[in-house]
Amino acid sequence: MKSVYTRQAIVTLIVVFGIQFLLSLLIYGVGIIHLALLDVYKKDDASTSVVGSLFINLMSITGPLASYFINRWGCRVTSALGGILLVFGLGASFFAESFWMLMVTNGIIAGIGIGLTVLPCPVAIGYAFPKHSGIAMGITTSAIGVGMLVSGPITQHLLNTYGLRGTFLLSAGIASHVLPCALLLNYSQVKERKAAQNTNRHKHFKTYISLLHSPSYMCVLIGAILWNISYAIIMIHLPSYVVHTGSSREQASFMFTVIGIGTIVSRLTIGLAIGPEGLDPLLLNFGLTAFVGTLIITFPLYITFSFGPLIFASLYGIYSGGLLVFTVPLCLEMAGTDRLTSAVGLWFFLLGLGSLTGPPIAGLVLDVTGSYKYSYILSGLFVLLASGFSLLASIWRESKDEKLQSTEFSLSPMIKEADDFEKVNFDDVLSSREQGVKLLSNNT
Template sequence: MKQVSTNQHAWVIVAASFFSLFLNAGLCYAAGVLHVRLVETYPQNVYSVAWLGSILVSLTALAGPVASLVINLYDCRTCAVLAGILGFIGFVGSYFAPNLPSLFVTYALIVGLGLGLSNTSSVVILGYYFKEDTSVAAGITVTGGGLGMFVYPVLTDFLLETYGLRGTFLILGGVVFQSCVCGMLMRPSEFEHSRREMFLSGQNRRQLVIHAISGGDYTQCCSILTNIPFLLLVFSYFTVSLATSSLYLYLPDYFVQRGASLQTASFSLSVSGIGSIVSRLTTGFAANDPRIGSILLLAGMTGLIGVLALFINLFSVTSAGQLSYGFLLGLYTGGLWVVSGPSALSLLGVERLATGFGLLMLSIGLGYLVGPPLAGLVFQASNQHSSLFLFCAAMCFTATVCTFLTAVAGSGSDKLVKDSMSQKQTDIDVDVVCNDVDASFHLENGFCVDVDKPHFVPEEEKLVLEKT
């Protein structure tokens, strides 16, 4: 397996991933604006319309395993381009959708799947191009999604007022389609080329299916499912997603109940976008410090979100306090998505990154899907917002404990991953010498072997290997 070191094109990858997340992940923050117009269009189906936005947002994470399958079979470029095509087809289909059930297919399912493919491919490819500064690259990249928090709600509102719901769908389809350009800039890494050649050569259909699902063989798949530190990380993201999805959904309503205007309550969420952008940039640089690390940062952020949920009453009295709360919420939740990729990389290594990150995104999507209804049941049972926020705090503190356990249990596995990556890089250097001997030669058991007709290289050519 090959992994390229950081080079000039790696920063092209960062730019492409940044704009891919801006065009796709940022669109999730416009779902609420579209929801208002959809309710006006279908007033007799308010409950069904609410599920449209919920499925759309959840699929951005639930589609992680599908994205992993595409990446394992092909590469991140194919996954990113497919995301743009699906987004375009989904929005254009929504323009022609004759009724609400059709929108569940075109808008919720197809567009949501496209957004999910973009999210996963834009993060996974960073692990293939950055051996050391993965956290910095991730911090810069996911800021694109934070920037989308500002642009898309305002843009969508303008389009709805100017062109109506159908016209907005059509224009958004054209905007999302531009992410295909970003995808084409994601040149497959040497690791992806090597992996694809190895797994597609001489495999039957059954082996290809196993490779597509797990990124390798049975052993590699089992190694992910039995990796205790990684499973703890997955559960940590699931519980914190339960909390953050509920916080963002019920926060405006709580502020209104405390006497704030709807405009102030909504603006507190916009201010959280500022905190999110600041967090995404600073978290990337902090996680790159070996004395801190991405997993320890994750534990701190989940704990602080829990503290915010516990003491929300202190911020709800004045408008300044509500806006401050929105900023702090964005400050601590924005960094969660920066450390997700580097944390998975440190626990699994580059070979299992695509499959592992897909599972991680699946857990996040399940949290988003289940969180708001579960919090709603808590609120319905007590009829008090305080019980709801206590539930969110409990989920965050659970995530903190699981993340600390991940850091403790994962310290040994992190060393094994680094040693494995170092050994593979040594094999790559020797393999390059084999290619210099003959284009069809590759390293096998310490010798250069012809892949078409295996044989040992003459003694004088073996000396080339020994000198390396």
């Protein structure tokens, strides 16, 4: 039984790696496609960014829906259903005649599809590797770095060769490879059957309410929302910002390659660092977000230098890439295995709400001020605020642990006295009974 479980865990690791690699090819090409949408539809930056924003952020907003599907039908069915919607949405974008139709096909349908496809991945990892979720997440999320590594050049090549519509059609072909991976996604048949038997709407929503009553978990979620507002801005507007300062589109797409290299190293390193008896993920999350916020705020100061964008891309990849690794370890720590699916679903949902507003805000700031500089300063402030909430969550958790320890300490003498009392009474009863039996036999 142990060997079967090990094989399932290894297959889960490989399959999740493959799914996240394929999806990252599509996700991190959004910034390059954004430039093509500006050229084709001639709309303002804020309106045009809605397409890419929907595509990226519906991936997260569908978290509660995806978690309900996972509890009901398992990771395999949920991920396969998402893959079908993703392929259909991207394929239909080839036939979209208007910008508004593209918002429906590429933004909404494909966005929901990518959400149903990606959420089963961390859930499956959490169940397959409950004690080593950090390193498992580090390995699988490094696939996102590999996808980012090649996403920019591939997307730019497709646009140069086949145009915008052809790129959407070929993207549907790339997405179709998710389906066989999804059919192999099976973390544990026992857990899936148990979840399906216990799932009902009342219990599902009750679990979310219980999660919202955890102050430290809510601080982590608020920090994640703020960080993802900035993350969405970077992913969509970074190519435009770099091109605006004089770089070519090929150089802009190469920045995602540099970021991808950094994220691979970061995710593997952090995955090892937060393993059993490793570093505290909350404090590590605080340090990384504080550095990333400072990096983003100062980016406008050195973007005009020849190597400025590459320096930013290198540091941003190294220090921001590992933040995704914390998702499952923190959810397991604060919610437990029984509520893991709901905790991850709520996490993704609130991330989506944050990053959904990021690109339109940045586009609005750009339209008003005429400069990307101010949107990046605002973005960096959001990340610094996120680091503050991570620190607050750590303090809140420690104070709670101290209360629990003090409660256990104060109860321990009472428990000891109760144990001694029961032991003494039991011994006395036995002794009295033995003496009574001896006395009765002597009298007889």
